[in-house]
Amino acid sequence: MKFEDLGLSQPILEAIKDCGYDTPTPIQEKAIPNILMARDVVGLAQTGTGKTAGFTLPMIEILSEGRAKARMPRSLILSPTRELAMQIAENFGTYGKNCKLSKALLIGGSSMDKQIKIMERGADVLIATPGRFIDLFERGNILLNDIKILVIDEADRMLDMGFIPDIEKICSLLPPMRQTLLFSATMAPEIKKLTTRFLSNPKEIEVSPKTSAADTVEQFIVRTSPKSKKYDLEQIIKNEDVRNAFVFCNRKRDVDSLSSWLKNRGYRAQAMHGDMAQSQRSDTLNGFKKGDITLLICSDVAGRGIDVDNVSHVFNYDVPMNADDYVHRIGRTGRAGQTGRAWMMVTKYDDKFLAAVEKLIGNSIKVVDIDGNNSPEAKPSRKEKKTYVNKSNKSSAQKKMPNNKTSSRQKSKSYKDDMADFCGFGDDVPAFFKN
Numbered sequence: 001m002k003f004e005d006l007g008l009s010q011p012i013l014e015a016i017k018d019c020g021y022d023t024p025t026p027i028q029e030k031a032i033p034n035i036l037m038a039r040d041v042v043g044l045a046q047t048g049t050g051k052t053a054g055f056t057l058p059m060i061e062i063l064s065e066g067r068a069k070a071r072m073p074r075s076l077i078l079s080p081t082r083e084l085a086m087q088i089a090e091n092f093g094t095y096g097k098n099c100k101l102s103k104a105l106l107i108g109g110s111s112m113d114k115q116i117k118i119m120e121r122g123a124d125v126l127i128a129t130p131g132r133f134i135d136l137f138e139r140g141n142i143l144l145n146d147i148k149i150l151v152i153d154e155a156d157r158m159l160d161m162g163f164i165p166d167i168e169k170i171c172s173l174l175p176p177m178r179q180t181l182l183f184s185a186t187m188a189p190e191i192k193k194l195t196t197r198f199l200s201n202p203k204e205i206e207v208s209p210k211t212s213a214a215d216t217v218e219q220f221i222v223r224t225s226p227k228s229k230k231y232d233l234e235q236i237i238k239n240e241d242v243r244n245a246f247v248f249c250n251r252k253r254d255v256d257s258l259s260s261w262l263k264n265r266g267y268r269a270q271a272m273h274g275d276m277a278q279s280q281r282s283d284t285l286n287g288f289k290k291g292d293i294t295l296l297i298c299s300d301v302a303g304r305g306i307d308v309d310n311v312s313h314v315f316n317y318d319v320p321m322n323a324d325d326y327v328h329r330i331g332r333t334g335r336a337g338q339t340g341r342a343w344m345m346v347t348k349y350d351d352k353f354l355a356a357v358e359k360l361i362g363n364s365i366k367v368v369d370i371d372g373n374n375s376p377e378a379k380p381s382r383k384e385k386k387t388y389v390n391k392s393n394k395s396s397a398q399k400k401m402p403n404n405k406t407s408s409r410q411k412s413k414s415y416k417d418d419m420a421d422f423c424g425f426g427d428d429v430p431a432f433f434k435n
């Protein structure tokens with residue numbers, strides 16, 4: 001099938017051509033005609049499948065018909081994270097460059113006044129995180145009467161972050177006569193409930209088996225110990241032909257320390273997590289996209305939906321505590337038909353989380369040593385161990401690196417606290433994290 005067969009008009013087809021897309025992806029093939037027919041849609045699709053274009057292209061087509069009035073947006077896209085919202089806005093601009101549509105990005109961490117001004121001029125589409133949207137609505141800055149299309153993107157992530165009550169609230173505030181599109185990588189019972197309650201006879205579209213990793217990503221596990229972990233990571237980075245990589249840590253303090261450590265060792269590494277100011281997060285992401293930064297050390301705030309072309313590697317410095325996150329993390333590589341390699345550092349303390357990941361993806365991940373040789377035991381060689389000891393004796397900065405020992409205060413932090421911290425909600429903190 002070609003894009004020309006999907007019912008999109010010439011200005012949009014030209015923008016697609018400029019992006020270099022030849023053929024629609026499966027989700028685009030299935031979603032676009034249904035959205036253009038004004039159907040509600042439930043799309044079971046992961047990031048990396050082209051789902052953003054799957055809903056933005058037909059939205060641009062539909063919205064091209066009219067114009068927004070002041071403070072009365074015509075459509076709303078809800079995104080769980082600021083980064084994803086920014087990316088959707090970017091895509092909207094790219095695909096809609098030949099159509100005169102206006103958009104407003106409503107996310108925490110950015111000036112509310114500017115966002116209000118843009119809305120006051122009239123925005124065809126609002127792209128928002130739920131917290132900031134509710135905040136602006138409650139201050140009386142948005143009139144919802146004209147909203148004809150609602151998109152709930154990454155609904156499963158919304159669920160993980162405790163945003164479902166906010167989503168329910170927003171759905172209840174919007175005019176009932178509207179088109180609703182919901183996208184999710186998995187269909188948890190809470191999301192199913194949401195679709196039953198707020199969507200009307202939706203067309204269900206599924207494009208990839210849930211929770212499977214892309215075939216284009218080769219996956220490896222390296223057995224390591226908390227002490228030698230960072231040295232093993234460095235050795236793998238040296239061995240592999242790393243063009244650019246996401247390095248995921250579970251905790252933001254480890255994001256900071258690992259990134260400092262790698263920087264000190266001469267790598268173009270930069271940290272990204274939810275405690276950083278939004279402008280800093282944006283600059284870091286742009287630097288990574290441009291290639292100025294080659295190693296992006298991050299928390300799961302970057303795990304979903306962040307789209308950077310040609311990422312060669314993903315390193316799970318920590319085994320994710322939430323198995324779903326593994327699939328999302330490694331989905332940062334091997335995108336749009338490219339190949340990628342995903343490595344995960346596993347200590348004996350991680351076996352429970354590793355088992356959950358392997359259960360979710362339905363197979364065991366290949367265990368190799370740090371040189372990539374098949375090795376079920378895969379312990380660092382004695383020589384390597386010795387080197388590590390020597391190295392750690394040399395540098396006081398390395399001695400300060402944290403290991404897996406946590407203080408009792410840190411231990412008492414719950415998963416919720418950690419997730420809230422990772423995600424850096426700022427004024428978007430959902431109720432889930434507050435109790």
Ligand code: AMP
Pocket residue numbers: 020021022023024025028046047048049050051052053305307335336
């Ligand atoms: P998404 O799943 O929306 O995050 O998109 C994943 C990647 O696929 C992005 O880099 C898009 O630019 C790219 N993409 C989207 N549609 C197509 C297409 N039809 N052909 C090639 N690449 C695409």
